Each structure stands twice: as structure tokens, then as C-alpha cells.
Amino acid sequence: MTTALEITNLRKSFGQTEIIRGVNLEIKDDERHAVIGPNGAGKSTLFNLITGRFPQTAGVIQLHGKDLSGKAPYEINRMGLSRSFQITNIFPKMTVFENVRCSLLWSLGYKYSFWNMVSKSRALNEGAEAILEQINLTARRDLPAGLLSYAEQRALEIGITIAGGADVILLDEPTAGMSHSETDYIVELIRKVTVGKTLVMVEHDMGVVFGLADKISVLVYGEIIATGAPEEVRANPRVQEAYLGEAMEAGH
Amino acid sequence: MTDTAQTSQARAQGGVTLSAALPWIIAGLFLLVMPFIFQSNSAITIMNQMAITIIFALSYNMLLGQGGMLSFGHAVYMGVGGFLCVHIMNWEIFGSLPLPILPIFGGIFGLILALIVGSFSTRKAGTVFAMISLGVGELIAACSVIIVVFFGGEEGISGDRTYGLPFFGIEFLTQIEVYYLIAFWLLVSALLMYLFSRTPIGRMANAVRDNPERAEFLGYSARWVRFYSFIAAGFFAGIAGGLFAINYEILTEENLNLHTSGSILLVTFLGGVGFFFGPIIGAIVFTLLQTVLSLETELWALYVGALFVATVMFFPGGLSGVLMMHGTPIKLGKWRMLVKPYIKVLVPAVLCILGLAGFIELMFHARHAAIGESEMTLFWTTFDHSNPMPWIVFAVLALGGFWLARKGSPELTGAWHEANTPDEVSE
Ligand SMILES: Nc1ncnc2c1ncn2[C@@H]1O[C@H](COP(=O)(O)OP(=O)(O)O)[C@@H](O)[C@H]1O
Ligand SMILES: [Mg+2]
Numbered sequence A: 001m002t003t004a005l006e007i008t009n010l011r012k013s014f015g016q017t018e019i020i021r022g023v024n025l026e027i028k029d030d031e032r033h034a035v036i037g038p039n040g041a042g043k044s045t046l047f048n049l050i051t052g053r054f055p056q057t058a059g060v061i062q063l064h065g066k067d068l069s070g071k072a073p074y075e076i077n078r079m080g081l082s083r084s085f086q087i088t089n090i091f092p093k094m095t096v097f098e099n100v101r102c103s104l105l106w107s108l109g110y111k112y113s114f115w116n117m118v119s120k121s122r123a124l125n126e127g128a129e130a131i132l133e134q135i136n137l138t139a140r141r142d143l144p145a146g147l148l149s150y151a152e153q154r155a156l157e158i159g160i161t162i163a164g165g166a167d168v169i170l171l172d173e174p175t176a177g178m179s180h181s182e183t184d185y186i187v188e189l190i191r192k193v194t195v196g197k198t199l200v201m202v203e204h205d206m207g208v209v210f211g212l213a214d215k216i217s218v219l220v221y222g223e224i225i226a227t228g229a230p231e232e233v234r235a236n237p238r239v240q241e242a243y244l245g246e247a248m249e250a251g252h
Numbered sequence B: 001m002t003d004t005a006q007t008s009q010a011r012a013q014g015g016v017t018l019s020a021a022l023p024w025i026i027a028g029l030f031l032l033v034m035p036f037i038f039q040s041n042s043a044i045t046i047m048n049q050m051a052i053t054i055i056f057a058l059s060y061n062m063l064l065g066q067g068g069m070l071s072f073g074h075a076v077y078m079g080v081g082g083f084l085c086v087h088i089m090n091w092e093i094f095g096s097l098p099l100p101i102l103p104i105f106g107g108i109f110g111l112i113l114a115l116i117v118g119s120f121s122t123r124k125a126g127t128v129f130a131m132i133s134l135g136v137g138e139l140i141a142a143c144s145v146i147i148v149v150f151f152g153g154e155e156g157i158s159g160d161r162t163y164g165l166p167f168f169g170i171e172f173l174t175q176i177e178v179y180y181l182i183a184f185w186l187l188v189s190a191l192l193m194y195l196f197s198r199t200p201i202g203r204m205a206n207a208v209r210d211n212p213e214r215a216e217f218l219g220y221s222a223r224w225v226r227f228y229s230f231i232a233a234g235f236f237a238g239i240a241g242g243l244f245a246i247n248y249e250i251l252t253e254e255n256l257n258l259h260t261s262g263s264i265l266l267v268t269f270l271g272g273v274g275f276f277f278g279p280i281i282g283a284i285v286f287t288l289l290q291t292v293l294s295l296e297t298e299l300w301a302l303y304v305g306a307l308f309v310a311t312v313m314f315f316p317g318g319l320s321g322v323l324m325m326h327g328t329p330i331k332l333g334k335w336r337m338l339v340k341p342y343i344k345v346l347v348p349a350v351l352c353i354l355g356l357a358g359f360i361e362l363m364f365h366a367r368h369a370a371i372g373e374s375e376m377t378l379f380w381t382t383f384d385h386s387n388p389m390p391w392i393v394f395a396v397l398a399l400g401g402f403w404l405a406r407k408g409s410p411e412l413t414g415a416w417h418e419a420n421t422p423d424e425v426s427e
Helices: A043-050 A073-078 A096-105 A122-134 A150-163 A180-193 A206-212 A230-235 A237-251 B004-013 B018-037 B041-067 B075-090 B092-096 B099-121 B126-146 B175-196 B200-210 B212-216 B222-248 B258-271 B278-296 B300-314 B318-325 B327-331 B336-368 B388-419
Strands: A003-014 A017-028 A032-036 A058-063 A081-083 A168-172 A198-202 A215-220 A223-228 B375-378 B381-384
Touching: A003 A043, A003 A198, A017 A043, A017 A198, A017 A215, A017 A223, A032 A043, A032 A206, A043 A081, A043 A168, A043 A198, A073 A081, A073 B212, A081 A150, A096 A122, A096 A150, A096 B200, A122 A150, A122 A180, A150 A168, A150 A180, A180 A206, A206 A230, A215 A230, A215 A237, A223 A230, A223 A237, A230 A237, B018 B041, B018 B175, B041 B075, B041 B175, B041 B200, B041 B222, B041 B258, B041 B278, B075 B092, B075 B099, B075 B126, B075 B222, B075 B258, B099 B126, B099 B175, B099 B222, B126 B258, B175 B222, B200 B212, B200 B222, B212 B222, B258 B278, B258 B300, B258 B318, B278 B300, B278 B318, B318 B327, B327 B388, B336 B375, B336 B388, B381 B388
Parallel strands: A032 A198, A032 A215, A081 A168, A168 A198
Antiparallel strands: A003 A017, A003 A058, A215 A223, B375 B381
């Protein structure tokens, strides 16, 4: 198995405060990796660094062995990495269908084309319909995305994240703020759409984490204090002490 | 904005469907017969002006409505295209060039300027873009007195369109011949701009407008998406400039300045930025106000300004937004229940506006007319402004109309709500 994502000595400071303090992480191809940790530990910041939203202060991030430093988000996306956001980040005024179709454009090779009609492309329209089917929003296809319910917007967020066919998927708290049944639905969806892909996911719900992940990393105060299979991490006394004990109690 | 979805499946399969082509065929026929309905020379002059403004406004909406870029300097792209075309009219080679292809050169020149300016102005949208557009607009307008060879200084430059190579024997001596030339370009440009909005780059322009950051995480550079929309808008503005050159045979600093850039923003917003046809309505209404109303009153700009402010405040979707708001009642088959409340509110509202306008006109006349000249004509009646009667009539109209409109408005609000609610909740 080869390495999908490799992070070495990553650091990030906002002004005086160092938020990411020397993170090392290796994620293999086809792995489902969960990053857990208390609020404010720097999980979203880590995702923002990987996806080029912020520049890192120090360290190296490699995607399939290629250095990502200095690359813009769109360049990183074109290299096969896609992400969702903790706070829903969609195109609220466009229809649900349009949202998905736009997220397919680059991967189908349309680039900045002004000589193709989007409505004429079978691959594009059927692809978008298939994604809608997958995320269960076919009935909502012509609604402006901003009018969807919260859970539906989260599903759409995942839909446009996976639509482009990226092989490394980063999901930032996909089930945050959801009811039990909505969570079950999203977990099933994630399982379904990430088959054969590398998944890195920030998640608070321990049920979801232990249900989905092959490997877990625990991030506390900008440092990874443990990485390993779910059972190992659960048994780790440092993790118990720093985080997991209370989270487990809170979660169940 | 949302109209592609329903028909996309049908169209994905094969060629152009009739329902997609129909509006364009109707528009073409409409343009064809208009001069037979309005035959007077002044009507054709107005229609020519209208058509040029429509192209310009549609081009502007590629930025504002579709790309989310607020430009205060769009006139310069139309202007330079127009100036180049007038220059070409004065060159030797114009004699071997059929006039109808002249606007292409305007378009190319507009595109080249947009290419240069866009390379740095489209990096960011929002305030930065708006300020750069303003600065560049002012800069180029200022050039008109500096680069006199090209812009002709204060008097501008003029040419003669009839020196071109006759086009199937047509020399474009008459307004009507020019009308058909402009109408042809209007149809072609509008169609191309519409199709542009249906291409990958046109769709992504909407995405970048809504959420540039998310677009970047889908593989698109927001900056390049804006750039391509910008140069396309520059091209069509240049086409409008070329048509302006053909129609008026003169271009001046006025074609470049902030006032012209501001008006096209006004026109586009008035028509509504949310729908492709919005700017078309805006251009038609604005040109009519500008030409017809300005013959009636010196204060026409005041009324246009008031209309603009009212649109921004009460109908941010513009006239097209107001029209499209009625889609739901029509779909639900409940529009009939709106007719009576509409009459109850709109008739008094119109009377109120007329009364108010009459009052303003009276006041203006009383204060500014030459001494001893107290007769004035308004609404096809002549009266004396020193007579209290017209003052009373207008005041009663304004106040009475206002009172009645207000009284009817709760009923309209209720009916509107009712007409937009499905009878049974189907979900
Ligand atoms: N753009 C930013 N500027 C300054 N501080 C930031 C920024 N983004 C995040 N932070 C800080 O970094 C810390 C970690 O935030 P975050 O990565 O969102 O945590 P998590 O996702 O683990 O809850 C927080 O203290 C937050 O205030
Ligand atoms: Mg977070």
C-alpha cells in the first residue's frame, strides 16, 4: 500500500499563537482515518493547511509524494484531493442540480470552456443525476440549495465534495448538529461514496468514528498524541486522560 | 437562473429543441416587424438607441448579474470599440469593407482592452474590483483629452458610414437600413451571450459569484473564471460601441465617462440582474423614459432617479424580478384573485404619482419660467400656474391616491400571500 497523504513536522502560527505544533501523520491509500480531539485543538486548521486555504508556517505536506506547499486550493483539488467544510459551504442561490453539476465540470475536463453547452453533455448531466441519487436529493434537484434543510445541505456538501472523483476526501465534522437518524443517514452515505477512496475525517461523534474509521489520530493542542487502530487508541491511557474518557461519556 | 434545470434533460439528448429556440425565433420576427408598426423616423431612431443599449446592458450583466462584479467603468470598453470603428470609417480600407462586419472590430478592441485591464482587476471581486473599474474608467476618460489622435479631444471624432463597401447594394443611407443592421447584431449578440451563460465557464461564473472560495475547492480558480467573463463582457461592449459608431457616426468623451458607466448600471439594475432578459427590459424602459419623457419634461432625470431608488429599495430583483414573482401564482392557477386588489392599489398609486409629478412640475414652472409666462401644458391640458385650481387638483390627486392605495394595500398583501400558497400541502 502506498501513502496518500504524508505530513511532516507541520506547524502553523496565527500571529504569536502556534496552533499546529509539529504534526506528523501518514495516511495510506484507501484508509479511513479519523482525526479526533477537543474543540479548538486545531483540526479544522490542519484541514485548511492540507487544502491550501492557509499557508503553513513550517513543515511539509505531500499528496501522493508531491509537495503541496505554495499551491492554491484549486491546484490541490486538481491533484485529486477534495474537502467538505465544517460550516456548510455550498452555492446557495444555484439549484441543487447546478451545485452538483458545477462540481463535476473540472474533473470531466471542461476547464474554462466557452464552446460546450453544459446541457448538451450526457456525461455531465447523467453524472450529476447519479450523484443526486446517491445523496438522496433527486426530489430536491430544482430547488435553490439555500432552501434545503440543514441535513440536506450537509448531504449536498458531501455530494459536491465527492462529485469530482477525487481519491482523497477530507470531511470536516460531517455529522455536526444532526439528529440520530440524520447521522445514521450521513454515515451510510459516507460509507457508500468513499468506497475505494482515502478518507480523512474530523468527527466528534464517537459512535461514527469507531464505526467508520480504520485508524484514528488524536489531536490535542496542535499535537498528535496518539495514532493507531481504534482499539489501540481507545486503550491508550494518554488519550483516556486527555480526551476520550469524557468524550465517550458525553457521546453515549 | 433556475430555468435550465427542467429542460436540461430533454436537451441533453439531441439537437436544439423547439421550446429552446422559440423565444429567439419570436424575438427575431419581432425585430423584423417593428419598423412596420412604428414607421416614423423618430421611432426608428429610438429603437436603434434601444437596441444598442440592450447589447451594452446585457454585456454589463455578464459582470454584475452573472459574475458578481460591480463595475463603475464599463463604458470604456464600449467607448474604445466605438472610437476604433469611427477611425476605421475614416481609413482607406473602409471602402473595401462591408459595414455590417465593422462591429466585430469594435468587439475585438473592447476584448483587448478588457484583456489588459482584467489581467489585474479580476484578481478580487467586491470593493477592490469596483474601485479598480472606477479608477481605470476615469483614467481612460481622462485620456480622451490627452491622446487626441485617438479620442479626438473635446469634439471627439466623426466618420461617415456610407463610405463602406455597399452590402448587397445597401449603402446604409437611411435609418431603417441601419435599424436592420443593428437588429441583426442585437439578435446575434444576445444569443451568444445567452449561450455563454450555458457553457462551463458561464456556469462557473455563477458559482464564483455565489461562493468564490468553494469554487476554488472544485478545481476552478475564481480569478480566471472572473477574467474570462470580463473579457467576454468587454467583447460585447465593444460590439455595442461599433454599432453606436455606425448609428451616430460620432464618438466623444461622453462615451467613456463615468456618467455613461453609471447609467448602464442603472439600466441593468432597473431591469433586474437575476434573469438573463432583465437588462433587456431595463434598456427598453430606460430608453423610452430618456427619449419620450425627456420630450415632455425637463425634469425627466428626476423621475428616472426616483424610479431607480424605488427599485433598489422595494424591488431589488428589478422589473424582471417583479414579473417573475408572478410565476408561482400563475403556476398555482390563482393569479385571477390578484387582479382586483391590484386594480384597487395600482390605479390610485398611479394617480398619486401623476398628482405628485404634476405638483412638482407646477412648482418648477412657477419658479423657473420666464417672467410673465405663466401658461403651461401638462397632461395635454394648458393652464395657468397662478391659478390655484391646478394646484388643488394635483394635491387632491396625490393625497387621495396615496390614501386609497394605502387603504387597498392590506387586501393586496393578503391576496398575494393567498395566491402564493398551494391549496393543499402536497408534501
Ligand atoms: N484564521 C484564523 N486566525 C486566527 N486564529 C485562528 C484561525 N483559524 C483558527 N484559529 C484558531 O485556531 C484554533 C484552532 O481552531 P480550529 O482548527 O478551528 O479547531 P477545531 O477544528 O479543532 O475545533 C482556535 O483557537 C482558533 O481560534
Ligand atoms: Mg473545527
